[in-house]
Amino acid sequence: MNDTFGRRIDYLRISVTDRCNERCLYCMPEGYCGWAQKKDHLSADEILRVVESATGIGFRKFRVTGGEPLIRKDIIEVLRRIWALPGVETLGLSTNGTRLAAFAPAIKQAGVRSLNVSLDALDPDLYRRITGGEVCGVLEGIEAARRQNFEIIKLNCVLMRGINESEYLPLIRFAAERGWPLRFIELMPLSHADVLDESNFLSVQELMRHLEKEGGLLPLPDYRVGHGPARYYDYEMPGLAAPAKLGFIGALTTPHFCETCNKLRLTADGKLRPCLGHAGEIDLLAPLRMGADPVGLLRAAIANKPENHEFLENYQPGRPMTAIGG
Numbered sequence: 001m002n003d004t005f006g007r008r009i010d011y012l013r014i015s016v017t018d019r020c021n022e023r024c025l026y027c028m029p030e031g032y033c034g035w036a037q038k039k040d041h042l043s044a045d046e047i048l049r050v051v052e053s054a055t056g057i058g059f060r061k062f063r064v065t066g067g068e069p070l071i072r073k074d075i076i077e078v079l080r081r082i083w084a085l086p087g088v089e090t091l092g093l094s095t096n097g098t099r100l101a102a103f104a105p106a107i108k109q110a111g112v113r114s115l116n117v118s119l120d121a122l123d124p125d126l127y128r129r130i131t132g133g134e135v136c137g138v139l140e141g142i143e144a145a146r147r148q149n150f151e152i153i154k155l156n157c158v159l160m161r162g163i164n165e166s167e168y169l170p171l172i173r174f175a176a177e178r179g180w181p182l183r184f185i186e187l188m189p190l191s192h193a194d195v196l197d198e199s200n201f202l203s204v205q206e207l208m209r210h211l212e213k214e215g216g217l218l219p220l221p222d223y224r225v226g227h228g229p230a231r232y233y234d235y236e237m238p239g240l241a242a243p244a245k246l247g248f249i250g251a252l253t254t255p256h257f258c259e260t261c262n263k264l265r266l267t268a269d270g271k272l273r274p275c276l277g278h279a280g281e282i283d284l285l286a287p288l289r290m291g292a293d294p295v296g297l298l299r300a301a302i303a304n305k306p307e308n309h310e311f312l313e314n315y316q317p318g319r320p321m322t323a324i325g326g
Contacts, residue, residue, distance in 0.1 A: 001057050001058050001302050002302075003305040007259075007260065007261060007262060007305075008262060009058075009263065009264060010059050010061055010262055011062075011063075012051070012062050012063075012264050013065055013263055013265045013266070014051070014062060014064050014065065014082075014325070015065050015066055015069075015325025016069050016075060016078060016268055017067040017068070017071060017072045018036050018041075018066070018322055018325075019035055019071055020067040020096070021099075022068065022096050022131040023131065023133075024120070024130060024158075025130055025131075025163075026158050026187055026321070032322070034319065034320075034323060041269060041270075042269070042288075044077055044078050046270070046289075047082070047266075048078075048081050048082065048085070050284065050288070050294045051082050051085055051088070052085055053295045053298060054298055055086065059298075060088070060089040061090045061227045062082060062091050062092070063091075063092040063116075064082070064091070064092070065094040065326035066094075066268070067325075068096050069093060069095060070099035070100070070103050071099070075103075079091065079107065079112055080110040083111025083112075084111070091112050091113055092112065092115065092152075093115055094118075094326045095116070095141075096117070096133070096138065097117040098138055098141065099141065100115075100117070100140075100145050101141045101143075104141065104144040105144075105148060107148075108148040108149075112150070113150065113151045113152065114153070115145055115150050115152070116154050116156055117141070117145070118156050118158075119142075119156065119171065119174075120164050121164050121167040122135060122174060124136065126164060126166075129163070130160070130163065142155075146178060152225055154181045154183055155171070155174075155175050155180055155181070156182075156185060157182065157183070157184050159184055159187060159202040160200055161199065161201060161202040163200065165202070168210075172235065172237070172244045175244060177241075179242075181230075181246070182246055183230050183247035183248070184246065184248050185249040186202070186203060186249065186250045186253065187201055187202070188251055188276075188311055189311060201252075204248040205253055211235060211246075214238075215236045216235070217234070218234040218236075220232040225247075229257060229261065231249075232245060232247045232248075233247075233248070251277065258275075258308045261275075264298070264301050264302065265324065267323065270283065270286075272297060272300075272301040273324060275306050276309065277309025277311045278306050278309060280304055280306075282297055282301050284297050
């Protein structure tokens with residue numbers, strides 16, 4: 001299906017829980033306790049009904065997110081059943097990596113082909129400051145995932161001026177040594193409205209200018225790994241045996257950022273969200289439990305997809321990223 005601006009919408013990101021075992025600065029406001037109750041979360045059967053309906057109108061790409069999806073008790077069942085549905089061409093999982101060491105084999109067997117792992121710092125103290133967690137468990141999980149030979153493993157780092165700038169080059173080396181893409185993501189106002197100010201916002205363009213002082217960036221316009229908006233470059237710097245693959249996601253500063261957006265989001269509490277940076281949502285949970293066909297609601301969400309996000313227009317998130325879904 002195409003939206004009203006001619007974009008083909010074939011990608012659904014499914015949040016299976018709004019809960020997380022970390023407390024990242026950019027995702028969850030301090031003291032947040034607005035968790036949906038278990039009865040308000042979509043069940044495995046309900047998620048499958050939505051995915052099956054989505055494939056019927058042309059959705060082919062699916063990614064399971066949270067919160068942290070691996071804390072959901074039936075997550076392997078959910079993944080396995082999604083992958084078994086006709087029409088599902090790709091299945092990915094976004095995770096903070098803290099539970100990957102235990103779950104990597106089961107995730108792979110369930111059908112997951114690509115992993116996105118958040119890694120904002122390698123330094124243990126800094127990682128703890130950003131997330132409230134321990135990086136050692138994440139690194140163990142990343143190694144466990146490497147042994148499973150997933151088709152794609154991408155590392156994600158959120159840019160935070162004055163916080164993790166010292167980690168960018170170590171993270172590039174870490175990713176390059178493993179042959180994985182590393183994506184740098186601009187900070188977005190998704191925990192509370194005043195999360196962004198001049199003291200902590202770092203644009204992808206500024207980072208690229210800084211990196212070019214250490215090495216060379218070569219645009220890769222035809223390089224695609226996954227289905228998101230990252231723009232990729234080869235990066236050569238001293239000490240790397242081969243160029244690093246770097247992706248840059250600059251929602252606030254990249255011209256025409258929304259031009260090729262191809263996704264909808266399904267929140268854990270059953271809301272269809274056409275745009276991450278737009279507060280409009282369509283309730284799916286109540287109609288679904290009354291026996292409604294999800295197709296009509298999916299079509300309505302596509303029809304309501306805005307041309308651009310509202311991050312630069314005094315955007316008020318309403319609820320934080322952990323409740324919206326990654």
